[in-house]
Amino acid sequence: MxxxxxxxxxxxxxxxxxxxxxxxxxxxxxxxxxxxxxxxxxxxxxPVGSGHSQDNTVLAQTVSLYGTVKNIRIKGFTNGSFRKRGVRECQPDLAFYVGADFQIPPKTSQPVDVDQFGAPHLAIEIASTTLNDDLGRKRLLYERLGVQEYWVVDVDAGEVIAFEVFDGGSRQIQESKVLPGLAIATIEEALKRSQTEDDGTLNRWLLETFSGKKEEK
Known part of the structure; x- marks a missing residue:
């Protein structure tokens, strides 16, 4: 013990x-x-610093708005726990079930049962002090858990390192597979803009970008 x-x-x-x-x-x-x-x-x-919490908010807004504009069914979790009993458990900064077929887990005080509801399709870790672990040991955890996509946000670099998970392994991608058409570069641009723009301004830019409209000056 x-x-x-x-x-x-x-x-x-x-x-x-x-x-x-x-x-x-x-x-x-x-x-x-x-x-x-x-x-x-x-x-x-x-402790979670300002950079971590701000980037967490930007990523949550970006995924949610993309799903809204593209009419993609999404259910998000912030700091939610996901448990495969007796085997593994994780608590990503953000996690999303995506698509037409998933069942929404009920609101309880317990971790989401992966055996019942499946692993989230997308898991995101915001790395301000845990980058090496997020890219290494946790990446293996999420591969074994069965997520379809895993993103690591490097707070200091403003970089999003995204992986598609398949066949028991993963490879880096530049465009999301679970959110088709969402370029990782667009997420990085949103993180960059968030350093000088308030949430309303940033969200309007995201909506215009996702809907194909040019931002008005």
């Missing part, structure tokens, strides 16, 4: 599923983000 006084946070630690559940349910980790995969757990307790 991983003893309370020996618990190491913000790193991957060998643990059983039962040990993970004990740690994840500790009151002091109520605001932490919890991951479990391949016999290891990671409890993230690092």
């Amino acid at each position: 991983v003893a309370t006084q020996e618990m190491i946070t913000d790193s991957w630690v060998r643990a059983s599923w039962e040990e993970f559940l004990v740690q994840a349910e500790r009151p002091e980790y109520e605001q932490a983000r919890c991951y479990y995969d391949n016999g290891c757990m990671r409890i993230e307790t690092m």
Whole structure:
């Protein structure tokens, strides 16, 4: 058993599923983000900075508006937990079910049951202090969980590194597959604009871009 006084946070630690559940349910980790995969757990307790929270908002707005304009059925989750019981669990910054066939998970205090509802089609991690882990160990977690697409946002670089997941692996893409026609470059442009534009101005630009209308000067 991983003893309370020996618990190491913000790193991957060998643990059983039962040990993970004990740690994840500790009151002091109520605001932490919890991951479990391949016999290891990671409890993230690092504070979220301004850059992380702003980029999180931009990505949520971008995906939601794209779905609205293109008439794509979407259900989003912010910091939601997704659990394949006994095997793995994750808590991405953003996750989306996309398409005509998914069932909307009910509102409960429990993680979304992946065995019942499937993995989200798109998972997004905003990386301000966790970039290497998001591109490495977590990428493997999401591949094994069964997401169709995984994006990592490098807050410092303003870069979106997007992967299509298939056949047990992943490859980098420049245009979304689950949101057809959405170029990764457009998302990066939105992140750049968000540094100087308020949300209303940015959203109007996104709507004009997605609908094919030129921005009026």
